[in-house]
Amino acid sequence: MSARVVLAVVVLIAVLIGANFTVLKFALDHTTPLLLAGMRTVIGSTVLIGLALLRGERFPRRTADLGNIAVVSVSITTVSSGLLVMGVSRVPAGVASLISSTMPLFTAALSFLLLAAAVSRMGGIGLALGFVGTVVLASPSMSGSTAAIGVTMLVGSALAWAFGNVYMKWRDFGRVSPIMLVGVQLMMSAAVLIPVALVVEGTAETDWSTGLLYPLLYASIPANAVTFALLATVATRATPTQAAASAYLIPVFGVTFGWLLRSERLGAAEAVGGALVVTGVYLVVTASARATTARPQPPTAAVDRSADAIG
Secondary structure (H helix, E strand, C coil): CCHHHHHHHHHHHHHHHHHHHHHHHHHHCCCCHHHHHHHHHHHHHHHHHHHHHHCCCCCCCCHHHHHHHHHHHHHHHHHHHHHHHHHHCCCCHHHHHHHHCCHHHHHHHHHHHHHCCCCCHHHHHHHHHHHHHHHHHHHHHHHCHHHHHHHHHHHHHHHHHHHHHHHHHHCCCCCCCHHHHHHHHHHHHHHHHHHHHHHHCCCCCCCCCHHHHHHHHHHHHHHHHHHHHHHHHHCCCCCHHHHHCHHHHHHHHHHHHHHHHHCCCCCHHHHHHHHHHHHHHHHHHHHHHHHHHHCCCCHHHHHHHHHHHHC
16 A cells, blocks of 8 residues: 555545534434444444455454453443543534544643653644643533533543553453454443433434434544544554554544535634644654654554544
8 A cells, every 4th residue: 555545544434423523413413422422333333344244354252352441431431422422512623623633632731641641742742732732622612501511522522532542551452353343342332322222312302314424424434434444444554644644534533524505603712722722733643653653553453543542
């Protein structure tokens, strides 16, 4: 795979995920947040596990592997996914994409706190800029309770995803392929999200029409199963800098699609805060990529870093 093809795939990943925030807004016009999150996990897990089985992979059977996957499932594809969709239902898609992009910042901070991972000078500056940007970005929403709750949920979603990423660095996931790993995570999350959604929200507010079907399929397959499969493929062929590029490209496309498809506009505070967040994420992932280049790691670690980038 040539460098140009790798870069093109990385940009495609950022486009697919960046558009997802706006697509979720369209889906939420026809259903409720938890039910949407649950339906995404059902479809995504079916596609990924099916793909893994077609590749000749086996469903994990070891208790230790299933236990580790369960922890990551709770943090990333249950709590984080649920909070993400609930947060998107309360704030503009562009703002949601910017707040969600703070996940690499939380990953770096938790790696430092929980794993005693070193933070370079560039990484420290990036963390400071990113978190200041988050405060500035969120400040206009604090005047309204609905938006404030949405921002809090999105920050919680980024934090939960970051914890899952750090846990994956701490434990051994080498016996399970990346595609099967996420497929099983989603399957476990579906078993939690669907029953909770049916009890808490029910289906009375869900419009079972193509208005829901099309964005649901996009959010489940191109923005979920396809992007992860692409990341799993690219991670072993791209440089760490290329693989991490999607981390700061996603919010750019998230804001762009919110403007094109939902006529959203960023205010001055959101624009300044978003710029600080993107700059901070760029510095953090670039510092991490440089450190990785200086200390080569096996392919499974490369896939974990790619997952760090997409949050």
